[in-house]
Amino acid sequence: MATLSIRDTLIQLLYLAAAILFVQGLRGLGAAKSARRGILYAEIGMLFAVIGTLLHNDIISYQWILIGLIAGSAIGTMMGLWIPMTKMPERIALSHAFGGIAVALVGIVEYIEHMDLMRESTLHITATGLEVGLGALTFTGSLMAFGKLQGVITGKPVTFPGQNASNGLLIAVTLGLIGYLIYSPDSAWAFYAIVVLGTVLGVSLVLPIGGADMPVVICLLNSYAGLAAAATGFALKNNVLIICGALDGGSGFLLGMMMSKAMNRSFTNVLFGAFGATPEAAAATAGGGPAPNVGTIDDSVEVLKSARSLIVIPGYGMAVSQAQHAVRDLAAALIAQGTSVRYAIHPVAGRMPGHMNVLLAEANVPYDQLYDLDLINDEFTTVDVALVVGANDVVNPAARNNKQSPIYGMPILNADLARSVIVLKRSLNPGFAGIENELFVRPNTMLVLGDAKRTILSFTAGLKAS
Amino acid sequence: MSESLLFGLYVFALAVFVGYQVISKVPHLLHTPLMSATNAISGISLVGSLVAAGGRYGRLSTLLGVVAVTAATINVVGGFLITDRMLRMFRKGPGAGSEPQH
Numbered sequence: 001m002a003t004l005s006i007r008d009t010l011i012q013l014l015y016l017a018a019a020i021l022f023v024q025g026l027r028g029l030g031a032a033k034s035a036r037r038g039i040l041y042a043e044i045g046m047l048f049a050v051i052g053t054l055l056h057n058d059i060i061s062y063q064w065i066l067i068g069l070i071a072g073s074a075i076g077t078m079m080g081l082w083i084p085m086t087k088m089p090e091r092i093a094l095s096h097a098f099g100g101i102a103v104a105l106v107g108i109v110e111y112i113e114h115m116d117l118m119r120e121s122t123l124h125i126t127a128t129g130l131e132v133g134l135g136a137l138t139f140t141g142s143l144m145a146f147g148k149l150q151g152v153i154t155g156k157p158v159t160f161p162g163q164n165a166s167n168g169l170l171i172a173v174t175l176g177l178i179g180y181l182i183y184s185p186d187s188a189w190a191f192y193a194i195v196v197l198g199t200v201l202g203v204s205l206v207l208p209i210g211g212a213d214m215p216v217v218i219c220l221l222n223s224y225a226g227l228a229a230a231a232t233g234f235a236l237k238n239n240v241l242i243i244c245g246a247l248d249g250g251s252g253f254l255l256g257m258m259m260s261k262a263m264n265r266s267f268t269n270v271l272f273g274a275f276g277a278t279p280e281a282a283a284a285t286a287g288g289g290p291a292p293n294v295g296t297i298d299d300s301v302e303v304l305k306s307a308r309s310l311i312v313i314p315g316y317g318m319a320v321s322q323a324q325h326a327v328r329d330l331a332a333a334l335i336a337q338g339t340s341v342r343y344a345i346h347p348v349a350g351r352m353p354g355h356m357n358v359l360l361a362e363a364n365v366p367y368d369q370l371y372d373l374d375l376i377n378d379e380f381t382t383v384d385v386a387l388v389v390g391a392n393d394v395v396n397p398a399a400r401n402n403k404q405s406p407i408y409g410m411p412i413l414n415a416d417l418a419r420s421v422i423v424l425k426r427s428l429n430p431g432f433a434g435i436e437n438e439l440f441v442r443p444n445t446m447l448v449l450g451d452a453k454r455t456i457l458s459f460t461a462g463l464k465a466s
Numbered sequence: 467m468s469e470s471l472l473f474g475l476y477v478f479a480l481a482v483f484v485g486y487q488v489i490s491k492v493p494h495l496l497h498t499p500l501m502s503a504t505n506a507i508s509g510i511s512l513v514g515s516l517v518a519a520g521g522r523y524g525r526l527s528t529l530l531g532v533v534a535v536t537a538a539t540i541n542v543v544g545g546f547l548i549t550d551r552m553l554r555m556f557r558k559g560p561g562a563g564s565e566p567q568h
Contacts, residue, residue: 018510019481023485026489026492026500026507030491030492031493032556032558035499035553036554039499045507046506046507046509049510049513050512052513053516054516056516058521058522059516060521061520064519064520064528064535065516065532067532068519068531068532068533068539069535072536072539072542072543075536076540076541076542076545077543077544077547079544080543080546080547080551081551085555088502091548092498092501092505095505095540095545098538099505099508099509099541101533101534102535105530105533105534109530110514112523113521113524113527123468123471123474219501222505226508229510232511234471234478236513236514237474238514239477240510241510242474242478242481245478245508245510246477246482247484247507248504248508250481250485250486251489251504252504254490255500345494353494353501354496354499354500357498358498358555361552362555364559366559367556368559370495
């Protein structure tokens with residue numbers, strides 16, 4: 001390899017420093033104490049990478065760059081400061097879309113401007129093809145996920161016969177086109193067909209996946225965005241892109257695996273299983289069962305008053321009704337009367353990994369009161385009250401004892417083993433995944449219907465009034 | 467196989483290993499900040515976008531480059547801001563928020 005010029009050496013050293021800082025930054029996230037310092041490292045790393053790139057010989061004008069940087073910073077700042085914590089899954093989905101489109105556009109520019117390199121190097125054309133395909137897929141796929149989370153698109157899986165076969169065919173054709181480009185790099189139609197097929201795939205791969213499975217989808221899109229960036233790195237021979245792409249791709253994949261495992265399902269089952277497609281059938285079988293025990297606010301306040309220990313189980317319903325602050329106040333009132341309060345966090349509660357932790361942190365709940373599933377599950381047998389706030393599938397005992405249930409085998413929080421259970425629920429309809437929950441009809445369970453936040457506010461008022 | 471592909475694969479494979487080691491140590495508690503942080507880091511596609519927007523290219527390429535720079539910058543700036551905003555909220559404390567801090 002040729003010796004680099006002084007300028008190029010400086011650029012490469014800045015990239016190297018950036019890569020090290022990114023890894024250090026992620027390492028900082030290993031503990032809450034060091035996390036903010038870690039993010040600072042990653043920010044410095046990004047600054048180095050940008051400075052290094054701006055020194056690049058190929059850049060001849062800075063005016064358009066500046067416009068993009070200013071526009072992006074303005075939008076990014078607004079999103080960063082004003083998006084509420086409850087909307088975090090939506091924001092993450094949307095930002096994967098931004099990442100996807102950036103990568104796809106870079107690939108298209110590369111194809112338009114560097115045809116000579118495409119003809120010369122098999123690696124260059126292959127990587128660019130993968131880059132635009134994955135980028136386009138991430139873009140539309142993330143928009144679909146965003147639409148599903150936001151409720152613009154139905155959260156139910158949308159399926160048609162032969163879906164997996166046709167998706168498989170689309171993937172095969174896309175890969176075939178990339179192969180074709182290696183032999184005929186000048187076939188622009190094939191290149192742009194990859195972009196189009198990528199956008200179609202993004203839609204058709206995410207549409208059949210139900211809303212409750214969105215955490216896995218978001219992780220996977222994170223992974224795709226990373227792989228697309230890594231492909232860009234291969235095309236541009238840029239190591240910092242390859243490293244960041246690998247870190248991102250690996251992180252998304254790992255989180256996705258963890259989430260699937262927490263649902264006792266395989267990755268492929270989530271992606272191609274169209275989970276929750278038949279809520280009617282499930283509801284029908286349970287139709288003849290015992291009626292749930294619906295209680296009033298006053299009944300619940302009596303139970304809370306005599307409780308010496310309580311575990312809160314938050315779920316997506318807490319995010320929907322923005323009840324996290326109300327929950328914190330209720331906990332404070334309970335602690336004031338001498339009740340011990342802990343929170344049990346299921347790994348798939350909410351719509352993204354760690355969703356509940358962030359919401360409770362926002363409400364000033366100290367994180368040493370939050371317990372992971374395996375740390376708290378044995379405690380339920382000794383606890384007076386389990387308070388379920390808008391959670392459903394993660395406390396469904398069917399996962400333990402009903403082999404027919406689609407969630408059979410999924411690790412659940414043992415809320416049903418508590419002395420009494422109070423479940424806050426918006427209505428008597430089945431949850432997001434469309435599965436009946438036998439916890440709701442148990443004799444030791446009391447169902448309180450209505451908006452979770454309002455119910456909890458009345459609980460607190462009731463406790464304080466006495 | 468070209469030398470640069472081989473070299474790139476080395477870098478990629480080693481980075482995947484490092485990433486796996488580092489990320490598997492992140493507790494459940496911080497998984498949302500982790501996603502947000504990797505999202506900000508994925509804004510590294512700025513590196514490609516900046517060259518696309520500022521290179522000696524045609525008008526269409528420059529335009530696409532500017533859009534790419536904008537999109538990547540949104541991720542970098544928004545991603546880091548929001549990650550830090552989240553992490554500021556995580557606190558270990560005595561009592562169950564008995565003194566709400568607003």
